[in-house]
Amino acid sequence: MCGIVGYLGKRDALPVLMQGLKQLEYRGYDSSGIGIIYRKKIKVIKEKGKLVNLERKLSDNLSAKIGVAHTRWATHGGVTTENAHPHSGPEEKVIVVHNGIIDNYSRLKENLGKEGNSFLSETDSEVVAHLTEKYLDSGPEIAVSKALSQLKGTYGLLFLFRDHPDLIIAARNGSPLVIGIGKEEMFVASDAMAFAGYTQHAVFINDGEMVILSQNDYRIVNQQNLVIERDVEELEIERSNHSKNEFQHYLLKEIFEQPESVFRAIGRGGRLLPDFGTALLSGLNLEKRDFFDIKKIHIIAMGTAMYAGELGKFIMENLTRIPVEVSDASELCGINPIVDKNTLFFAVSQSGETRDTLAAVQEIQQKGGRVLGIVNTVGSTLARMTDGGVYIHAGSEISVASTKAFTNQVTILTLLALMIGRTRDISLSRGREIVSQLMSLPEKMEEILQRAEDLNVMAEFLKDYKSVLFLGRGINYPVAKEAALKLKEVSYIHAEAYSSGSLKHGPLALISEDMPSVFICTRGDSQEKIISHIQEVRARNGKVFVISNFDDDNLRDLADELFLVPQSDELLSPLLTIIPCQLLSYYTALKLGRDIDQPRNLAKSVTVD
Numbered sequence: 163m164c165g166i167v168g169y170l171g172k173r174d175a176l177p178v179l180m181q182g183l184k185q186l187e188y189r190g191y192d193s194s195g196i197g198i199i200y201r202k203k204i205k206v207i208k209e210k211g212k213l214v215n216l217e218r219k220l221s222d223n224l225s226a227k228i229g230v231a232h233t234r235w236a237t238h239g240g241v242t243t244e245n246a247h248p249h250s251g252p253e254e255k256v257i258v259v260h261n262g263i264i265d266n267y268s269r270l271k272e273n274l275g276k277e278g279n280s281f282l283s284e285t286d287s288e289v290v291a292h293l294t295e296k297y298l299d300s301g302p303e304i305a306v307s308k309a310l311s312q313l314k315g316t317y318g319l320l321f322l323f324r325d326h327p328d329l330i331i332a333a334r335n336g337s338p339l340v341i342g343i344g345k346e347e348m349f350v351a352s353d354a355m356a357f358a359g360y361t362q363h364a365v366f367i368n369d370g371e372m373v374i375l376s377q378n379d380y381r382i383v384n385q386q387n388l389v390i391e392r393d394v395e396e397l398e399i400e401r402s403n404h405s406k407n408e409f410q411h412y413l414l415k416e417i418f419e420q421p422e423s424v425f426r427a428i429g430r431g432g433r434l435l436p437d438f439g440t441a442l443l444s445g446l447n448l449e450k451r452d453f454f455d456i457k458k459i460h461i462i463a464m465g466t467a468m469y470a471g472e473l474g475k476f477i478m479e480n481l482t483r484i485p486v487e488v489s490d491a492s493e494l495c496g497i498n499p500i501v502d503k504n505t506l507f508f509a510v511s512q513s514g515e516t517r518d519t520l521a522a523v524q525e526i527q528q529k530g531g532r533v534l535g536i537v538n539t540v541g542s543t544l545a546r547m548t549d550g551g552v553y554i555h556a557g558s559e560i561s562v563a564s565t566k567a568f569t570n571q572v573t574i575l576t577l578l579a580l581m582i583g584r585t586r587d588i589s590l591s592r593g594r595e596i597v598s599q600l601m602s603l604p605e606k607m608e609e610i611l612q613r614a615e616d617l618n619v620m621a622e623f624l625k626d627y628k629s630v631l632f633l634g635r636g637i638n639y640p641v642a643k644e645a646a647l648k649l650k651e652v653s654y655i656h657a658e659a660y661s662s663g664s665l666k667h668g669p670l671a672l673i674s675e676d677m678p679s680v681f682i683c684t685r686g687d688s689q690e691k692i693i694s695h696i697q698e699v700r701a702r703n704g705k706v707f708v709i710s711n712f713d714d715d716n717l718r719d720l721a722d723e724l725f726l727v728p729q730s731d732e733l734l735s736p737l738l739t740i741i742p743c744q745l746l747s748y749y750t751a752l753k754l755g756r757d758i759d760q761p762r763n764l765a766k767s768v769t770v771d
């Protein structure tokens with residue numbers, strides 16, 4: 163789960179590679195490294211920790227026209243400088259950066275060890291450099307092919323050769339790889355974002371392919387050594403906006419961006435048709451009449467995107483009356499998913515690179531299923547592999563904890579529900595009501611954000627607990643799950659979500675003065691029930707914090723702290739109630755001095771199994 167980037171061309175390679183790494187840091191930030199050819203030798207500079215540590219180590223008088231670089235999320239081997247990439251062959255004739263996992267590395271390492279090789283790192287990747295160097299007398303291309311033929315596992319690999327200063331070889335199996343074609347320069351990376359701002363011309367590499375790059379040319383070959391011709395794509399990728407503006411953290415900035423990003427999700431109104439009470443999403447590759455054939459919808463995703471899917475289930479079942487299943491993508495492949503022609507699959511992902519989600523999509527497509535993507539990152543693997551889909555237009559999300567992507571995913575699922583629902587179930591007037599509620603969301607979100615700092619009071623309490631329960635019923639239950647995930651991620655406080663109805667079936671035993679509860683309680687059929695659940699917690703000395711959209715004397719009396727959000731249709735209430743939950747996690751983590759934008763052990767995108 164790492165980011166790789168390579169450059170060769172007319173520019174100074176170091177700033178280009180550093181810029182690429184900054185764009186790729188979302189894939190891991192345990193360590194990073196750069197390898198260049200400098201004065202006819204390979205020079206490797208690497209350092210553990212954040213990218214700034216590597217940046218400090220680069221001296222100004224180094225310059226090169228070719229290089230490869232890596233940002234790491236540790237899988238094999240601890241977080242040390244030795245385990246950082248690039249890794250070199252024994253005689254430093256070749257270096258390698260690797261994204262993926264070589265499953266059979268121990269056996270390869272053992273064999274190479276018997277031949278006299280000794281290793282400097284604990285990684286699986288170092289064996290690839292050793293193997294390639296072993297065959298180097300046959301020339302770089304054959305050496306790489308021979309090494310690849312012995313590897314089992316997943317890889318996106320870049321190779322740099324001491325004696326070939328105008329050559330990078332890249333190879334892909336199961337980890338993304340894309341080339342960027344500039345004028346007298348070439349880029350290659352795990353994600354086109356790495357060369358955003360330099361070139362828009364990209365060629366995506368498929369599994370089993372190897373690319374031979376020189377400054378003015380590239381050649382793609384497959385495992386049979388046949389040359390592959392592939393169209394060059396024009397990508398509209400903008401460099402991530404790395405400015406925090408007036409905000410201390412990206413997380414807070416992104417929470418505050420939600421009114422604007424939700425406005426973009428509804429196409430600044432253009433994706434909504436108020437007169438017809440419906441939505442219009444192009445790119446689905448479906449005709450309206452196809453909606454009649456849908457007997458089931460199946461949403462697959464991981465983490466926050468999956469909780470967006472759970473809200474999608476609630477909203478879609480309500481508006482379309484089609485049964486919706488939501489699956490943790492990592493579980494789906496293992497259970498041999500049921501695929502049939504009347505099930506429409508949606509894969510939801512911010513990055514579009516989550517390995518488990520991609521693997522599930524592959525399996526479903528392999529069985530003949532139709533999968534549509536709900537994706538943020540333009541040109542990502544998921545966006546390209548699905549049979550159609552919708553971009554959520556959240557803009558680049560840099561904080562590891564996802565916020566604005568979540569609200570945009572839920573918004574898009576609502577638009578889809580509206581679009582399908584209007585052909586099958588709901589009336590024009592109900593459709594118009596939803597459209598008008600969607601239009602009013604940004605303003606309501608703004609209203610909450612103006613009172614953001616009020617959440618500091620709850621955060622001041624929460625920061626001193628070891629564990630917190632988040633409770634909700636119906637549509638509020640997935641909100642509680644997402645809220646618990648946010649708190650865990652950024653504050654490292656243990657948090658769990660339950661449906662408040664399930665409290666008496668076990669979790670109530672946890673309630674005491676040491677275990678606070680945050681209730682998400684909105685106006686609707688179950689509001690009385692939730693109030694009685696709050697009473698049960700209070701009766702057992704549990705502290706109670708409430709996020710609600712109705713002001714009720716009873717609720718005010720019962721809650722230690724109450725935060726109100728504006729009223730809305732029940733189906734859209736999660737888009738408002740989640741905002742105070744996100745802010746609560748942020749302020750709690752801030753008070754605890756956590757590394758808010760890059761929490762320990764995590765990476766923005768999980769690109770390994």
Ligand code: F6R
Pocket residue numbers: 464465466467468510511512513514515516519562563564565647648651766767768
């Ligand atoms: C939590 C978070 C993760 C991601 C999950 C899926 O804040 O960000 O749980 O939601 O890793 O990532 P994507 O959406 O990129 O597929």
